[in-house]
Amino acid sequence: MTYRITFAVAGRARFLSHLETVDMMLSALRRAGFEIALSKGPKPRPVIALAFPRAVGVESLAELADVDLLGDHDPATVGERLANQLPMGFTVVGVTHAIGKPAASRVHSIQYVAEVADDVDWERALGAYHAAEQALVTRRAPDKADKQIDVKRSCASVAHEPGRLDFELELTATGVARPEEVVQVVAAAIGATPTINRLVRTRIVLRSEPVGVLT
Amino acid sequence: MERRIEAVLESVRRPSRYIGGEVNQVCKPQATSLVVLCYPDAYEVGISNQALQILYDQVNRRPNVAAERVYCPWPDMADAMRREGIPLFTLESWRAVREADLLGITLQAELTYSNVLEVLDLAGIPLRARDRTEQHPIVVAGGPSASNPAPLAPFFDAFFMGESEDGFEQVLDAVEAVPGRAARLDRLAENPFVYLPARGRHEVKRSIYTEFGIETQPTRVVVPYASAIFSRASVEVMRGCTRGCRFCHAGTWYRPVRERPAEQVVEAGMKQLGCTGYDELSLTSLATSDYTDVLPAIQEIKRRAPTLHLSLPSNRVDTGPVALMAAANARQSSITLAPEAATQRMRDIICKTITDEMIEGAIEAAFTAGYTSLKMYFMIGLPRETRAEVQGIVDYGIRAREIGRRVGRGRFSVHVSASNFVPKPHTPFQWEGMEARGQLAAKHAYMRRAMPTRQIRLSLHDLRTSMLEGALARAPESTADAVEAAWRAGARFDAWPEMFQEPAWEKAFASLGTSIDAEATREYGEWDELPWDNVRSGLSKEFLLDEWWQSRAEVATGDCRWDGCADCGACYGPVRNKLMN
Numbered sequence: 038m039t040y041r042i043t044f045a046v047a048g049r050a051r052f053l054s055h056l057e058t059v060d061m062m063l064s065a066l067r068r069a070g071f072e073i074a075l076s077k078g079p080k081p082r083p084v085i086a087l088a089f090p091r092a093v094g095v096e097s098l099a100e101l102a103d104v105d106l107l108g109d110h111d112p113a114t115v116g117e118r119l120a121n122q123l124p125m126g127f128t129v130v131g132v133t134h135a136i137g138k139p140a141a142s143r144v145h146s147i148q149y150v151a152e153v154a155d156d157v158d159w160e161r162a163l164g165a166y167h168a169a170e171q172a173l174v175t176r177r178a179p180d181k182a183d184k185q186i187d188v189k190r191s192c193a194s195v196a197h198e199p200g201r202l203d204f205e206l207e208l209t210a211t212g213v214a215r216p217e218e219v220v221q222v223v224a225a226a227i228g229a230t231p232t233i234n235r236l237v238r239t240r241i242v243l244r245s246e247p248v249g250v251l252t
Numbered sequence: 253m254e255r256r257i258e259a260v261l262e263s264v265r266r267p268s269r270y271i272g273g274e275v276n277q278v279c280k281p282q283a284t285s286l287v288v289l290c291y292p293d294a295y296e297v298g299i300s301n302q303a304l305q306i307l308y309d310q311v312n313r314r315p316n317v318a319a320e321r322v323y324c325p326w327p328d329m330a331d332a333m334r335r336e337g338i339p340l341f342t343l344e345s346w347r348a349v350r351e352a353d354l355l356g357i358t359l360q361a362e363l364t365y366s367n368v369l370e371v372l373d374l375a376g377i378p379l380r381a382r383d384r385t386e387q388h389p390i391v392v393a394g395g396p397s398a399s400n401p402a403p404l405a406p407f408f409d410a411f412f413m414g415e416s417e418d419g420f421e422q423v424l425d426a427v428e429a430v431p432g433r434a435a436r437l438d439r440l441a442e443n444p445f446v447y448l449p450a451r452g453r454h455e456v457k458r459s460i461y462t463e464f465g466i467e468t469q470p471t472r473v474v475v476p477y478a479s480a481i482f483s484r485a486s487v488e489v490m491r492g493c494t495r496g497c498r499f500c501h502a503g504t505w506y507r508p509v510r511e512r513p514a515e516q517v518v519e520a521g522m523k524q525l526g527c528t529g530y531d532e533l534s535l536t537s538l539a540t541s542d543y544t545d546v547l548p549a550i551q552e553i554k555r556r557a558p559t560l561h562l563s564l565p566s567n568r569v570d571t572g573p574v575a576l577m578a579a580a581n582a583r584q585s586s587i588t589l590a591p592e593a594a595t596q597r598m599r600d601i602i603c604k605t606i607t608d609e610m611i612e613g614a615i616e617a618a619f620t621a622g623y624t625s626l627k628m629y630f631m632i633g634l635p636r637e638t639r640a641e642v643q644g645i646v647d648y649g650i651r652a653r654e655i656g657r658r659v660g661r662g663r664f665s666v667h668v669s670a671s672n673f674v675p676k677p678h679t680p681f682q683w684e685g686m687e688a689r690g691q692l693a694a695k696h697a698y699m700r701r702a703m704p705t706r707q708i709r710l711s712l713h714d715l716r717t718s719m720l721e722g723a724l725a726r727a728p729e730s731t732a733d734a735v736e737a738a739w740r741a742g743a744r745f746d747a748w749p750e751m752f753q754e755p756a757w758e759k760a761f762a763s764l765g766t767s768i769d770a771e772a773t774r775e776y777g778e779w780d781e782l783p784w785d786n787v788r789s790g791l792s793k794e795f796l797l798d799e800w801w802q803s804r805a806e807v808a809t810g811d812c813r814w815d816g817c818a819d820c821g822a823c824y825g826p827v828r829n830k831l832m833n
Contacts, residue, residue, distance in 0.1 A: 049258070052267035057477040064275070064475055064529030072559075079585070083531075094262050122529070125273040 039084075039105050040115055041135035046097040050126025055090035061124060062087075062102055069118040074105035088140035088241050089147060092215060097238040099130060101140045137246045146193060146207040148240040149216045152200060154232035157224050159197040165226035166195070172222040174214075188214040188222045195219060205242075253338065254346055260332045268477045269295035270329065272321075272343030275475040276527060278308070279344050283318035285428050287311050288342055288352040288389070290322045291360070292367035293747070298323040299474065300482035302536065303395065304358055307416050309470035310424075317428055320344040320352075321474075324367040327744055327751070330374055340374040349375040352389040353427050353436075357408075359397035362724035363717060363747035365404060368393075369739040372407065379736060381409045381450055386433050390440075392423065396505055399458075400677040402783035403727035403735060405449035410440050411456070413787060415491075415506075417468045419445040419459025447787070457788045462827040464491060464510035471523040475530075484532035484563070485524040489517050489549065492822075493538035494813045494829065495568075497592070498603045498803050499631065501676035502538055504791050507822035509813070510830040514545035518552045525557070532561040540564045541573035542813070544832040550580050566590075569606050571613040578621035586625035587618045594630060594644025600808045601636060603680075603799070615652050619660040626652055626666050632695050633673040633687035635803065642695050645670060646702045653707050667709045670699065672718035674772075676725050677784040678791065680799035685773040686722040689715060716754045720746060722772030723761065728783040731771065734760040792821035 046058070053061065063083050066073055075081035088101035106115070116132035123129065153159070166172055172188040191214045195204035204219050216236050224231035261267040289307055291298025298304065304321070311319035320342035325333060333340070339348040349355060355377070357368055369379055377391065378384050384391075393404060394412040401411040412420060423446065426439035440446045447456035461468070469487055476483060492509035493502065521533045533553065537543055541564065553562055562580040567573040569589045577587060591611050593599045599606060618626055630645045649668040656664045672692055675681045696712045703710045724731065737760035738753075745751035754768075761767050776782055778797055785793075795818070802809055812818050812829070823829060 049271040049273055052261055052271050053477060054266070054268065054479075057268055057479060060483070061477065063531075067529035067531060068275070068526070093267060122275075124275050 038109055039103055039135040039139075040110075040112060041133050041140060042102045042104065042116070042119065043130040043132070044100050044102065044123070045128040045130055046091065046100060046126060047128070048096075048126040050124065051094055051096045054093050055087065058091070058100075059085060059087060059102075061127070062104070065119055065122040065124070065127075066104065066106070068122040069115075071110070071115070071118070072107040074107055086139050086141045088243070089144045091238060092217075092236075095149075095216060095236045095238055099238070099240050101241050103135050103139045103141065140241070140243055143243040143246070144208055144241060145244045146205050146242045147213075147238060148203070148205045148242065149219075150237045150239055151202045151204070151216060151220045151233055152235040152237075153202055153220060154234065155200055157229040157231055158227065159202065159223070162223050162227045162229060163195065163197055166223045169226060172226070174218045174222050174225075176215075176218075186212070186214055186218065188218055190214075192219050195223060253341070253348075256336055256338055257341065257346060260329070260336055260338060264329045264332055265326065266295075266479060268479065269323065269326065270343070272346070274477065275529070276472045277321075277344055277474050278312045278319065280312065280318035281345070283316055285317045285354075286347070286352045287317055287319050287354045287356060287424070287427065288322055288349050289319055290324075290349075290355060290357045290371055292324045292357055292364040292371050293745070294326055295323045296476070296479045296481050299476040299480045301358065301360065302486055302488065303360075303416070305470050305473045306468065307356070307358075307394075307420070308474065309472070310416060310420065310468065314424060314428065317424060318344075320347070322349055322371070324364075324371050324745070325374065330370065330744075333374060339376050340371060350377055350388065354423075355389045355391045356412075357391065357393050358395035359393050359404070360395050361747060362397055362721045365724055365735050366739045366743040366746055368404065368407060369736060370744055380406050382406070384409070384433070388433065390427075390433055390436055394420075396501060397725075399501070399505055399787055399789065400726060400784040401447055401449065401787065402729040403724055403731040405729050406732045407735075408449065409437060411447040411449070412459070413445050413447065413456050414459035415461040416459070417461040418463075419443070453786050455786050455788060458505070458790050460508075460790065460825055460827060461491070461510070464512065464830065466512055466516035466520050469512075469520045471520060472527045473524060475528045482534075483530065484534050484561075485521060485528055485530040486534040486536045487517050487521045487524065488512070488537060489535045489540060489546070490537035490543045492829075493542070494811050495539060495542070495605070496603050496799070496809050496811060496818065498601075498680040498799055499592075499634070499673060499676070501679055504678050504796075504820075505789060506538065507790065507820065508825070508827060508829045510827065511544055511832045513832055514549040514552065517545070517549050518556070521553060522556060525560070532563060534563045534565060536565060539566050539568060541567040541570075541576060546576065550576065554580070569614045570610045571617040574614045574617040574621065578618075578623070585623060586627060587623045588627040588629065589614055589618070590629040591648070592629065592631050593634060593641060594648050595641050597806055598634060598637065598641045598644075600806045601803045602631075602634060603803070603808045605808050605811065611648070612651065612655065615655045616659055619656045619664060622661055624660070624662070624664045626656065626664070628652065628666070628668050630668065630670045631673045632670050632699075633692050635673075635681060635684050637687070642698060643702070646699060649703055649708045649710070653704070656707070665707055665709060667711070668703065669711045669713075671713040672715060674718055674722045674725055677782070678787070678789045678796070680796045680803060682726065682782065682796065683776040683778060683780075683800060685775040686719065688773055689719055689769055692718075714749050714752070717746060717749065717752055719768050719772045720754075720757055723768045726774070726776075726783065727771060730764060734764050737763055790822050790825045792819075795820040
């Protein structure tokens with residue numbers, strides 16, 4: 038049976054990587070007394086998938102993990118038992134039976150809040166950002182060639198409230214912008230350098246399942 | 253300080269190394285004394301160390317003493333900490349390490365010595381013990397490499413020798429009951445297992461855990477984040493080894509053998525699995541297939557947890573142990589055998605009492621059992637090694653491939669690994685020098701040329717780091733200046749090939765009028781005073797000398813478990829071999 042676990046990541050736990058989060062979730066489930074189903078094949082692995090990797094340093098209010106557990110359990114019980122075994126910084130938001138395709142294959146977009154210092158004229162920056170045709174950032178990585186990303190291609194919306202920017206990033210064929218890149222590129226539209234105090238993923242939006250027809 | 257640390261973590265690689273908060277960590281804000289335990293390497297290496305988990309549990313059992321952990325920050329983090337003025341902090345409370353009453357640093361390998369100085373410097377503790385004041389913690393070394401305290405003597409206030417379970421309690425008593433650094437050091441001076449270099453070169457004994465009870469086996473071990481090199485539950489089934497391999501430091505340092513009853517091993521393993529959420533259990537020791545109750549333990553564990561991934565490291569090379577490993581763990585596709593030497597002559601020299609028939613039998617049993625990857629560990633540069641021994645390693649790679657083709661089920665690979673022999677203190681080879689770098693390089697080159705590449709992979713240990721390990725393992729006290737000079741020139745994480753800075757070490761040794769190679773290849777005479785002679789391991793020097801002579805005569809000594817007492821001296825101490833019969 039597949040369960041969809043929605044969980045929050047806060048505080049120091051935000052510094053765990055995607056794979057570390059997966060392992061943390063597996064060991065917490067085992068401590069809670071659940072047996073995790075293994076994949077078929079010569080090297081069986083636990084069947085678990087997080088919907089979309091969270092960048093190191095980004096907090097989250099709603100991470101999604103699909104995991105196959107042996108046996109049939111009440112989702113509320115899974116949530117309760119798991120909550121007692123999660124390390125500091127992780128909180129269970131809810132558990133449901135997962136029906137249909139896994140969340141990881143249905144991610145449409147991800148919503149974020151960036152808490153920012155208001156030493157940038159954000160309204161003017163947003164105006165300049167929206168007026169521009171492109172919003173390019175250069176992504177640098179050690180031992181790799183620089184890569185230019187057009188943030189506007191994946192940023193579906195961005196809005197400013199005092200002390201924060203709210204935005205939504207859509208998955209595109211060419212990838213997805215990073216949340217800090219959105220903040221940087223908006224500020225850069227008026228030549229400013231932003232101060233990001235906190236990045237929080239608020240929601241992972243899934244595409245709705247196609248409705249099946251019984252024949 | 254928290255905000256500053258968090259700000260720094262935004263910009264470093266693998267920040268999870270520094271955040272703490274793992275499952276089963278212990279926080280004791282009410283404690284009146286703080287003991288900081290340090291593994292001077294990266295988090296993923298240190299968190300996997302079983303000895304430090306035992307010590308963490310041992311210290312935290314005291315209601316008023318808190319044990320907190322620290323590891324050596326990776327250079328990017330260290331740079332950021334220095335830039336921002338952040339002192340080295342513990343994982344549990346993010347408190348400054350220098351606030352501790354005692355800083356215990358485990359010395360598991362010589363190639364962490366430069367990191368010891370990095371840790372002290374980042375903590376804001378003077379490198380040299382003589383420069384410390386009442387404001388500073390007592391810095392104590394422990395672990396197997398402390399068995400030659402000489403090259404690090406000026407940097408430590410004290411060295412604790414041997415196993416912590418009994419003898420370290422007195423050290424903790426001193427920390428808890430005696431106020432002030434000087435008075436505590438006076439108390440430590442009364443402890444026969446503690447060496448205080450500042451008080452002259454005095455004799456020190458190795459502490460031996462006589463009971464070896466299961467209650468000291470931690471069950472609520474700290475569960476590392478995924479990046480750790482070992483993420484599994486482990487129960488130590490046996491301590492010590494009687495095999496008597498003449499190159500093996502652990503084989504002499506941890507004598508005599510003490511075994512735990514199978515039912516206690518099973519209970520401890522099950523409890524640890526429940527507290528950690530691991531899906532793998534390792535039954536650890538220096539030679540798990542020698543553990544008397546190995547079969548009943550495996551059977552009971554498999555009965556209780558049929559799908560559990562059970563691993564048995566460090567096994568004798570023979571068909572029986574291979575079958576045991578296969579039975580214990582059906583999911584594993586690779587198996588490791590360690591013949592160490594490829595010819596009978598050399599196995600007699602090093603006292604590895606296995607035959608060609610046993611090795612070939614083990615290889616055949618492995619492929620028959622369905623393993624698809626076979627790893628074989630050898631050493632080169634052993635005393636009195638000839639071309640035949642090096643050729644023998646190549647031949648074994650080929651022979652293993654032939655056996656695999658004959659009995660294997662489908663695709664397989666053979667992985668031959670050869671490390672460079674490094675003589676260690678307190679072993680029968682402590683008087684031997686390492687082989688010259690040029691000779692070792694020539695042997696490496698020959699093996700690379702001669703070893704076929706189809707279905708065989710050859711890996712050879714880095715010569716540069718092996719030579720440094722050799723230079724430090726049996727070093728005298730004067731080498732401490734080289735350690736400090738190398739650290740000041742940027743040496744860090746020497747065990748990591750990508751981090752190793754040989755020029756820094758070369759210059760450091762040159763400043764003492766010597767070289768890495770000269771120190772590594774140094775031979776001692778049997779009448780020479782050795783730098784570690786003041787450390788009493790429990791084995792007599794006469795036994796070690798006798799074993800050295802036996803190696804020259806190319807004669808192996810029997811295992812005292814089956815072949816009678818070899819009079820090594822270990823059983824004249826507080827406990828004799830304690831086997832489950």
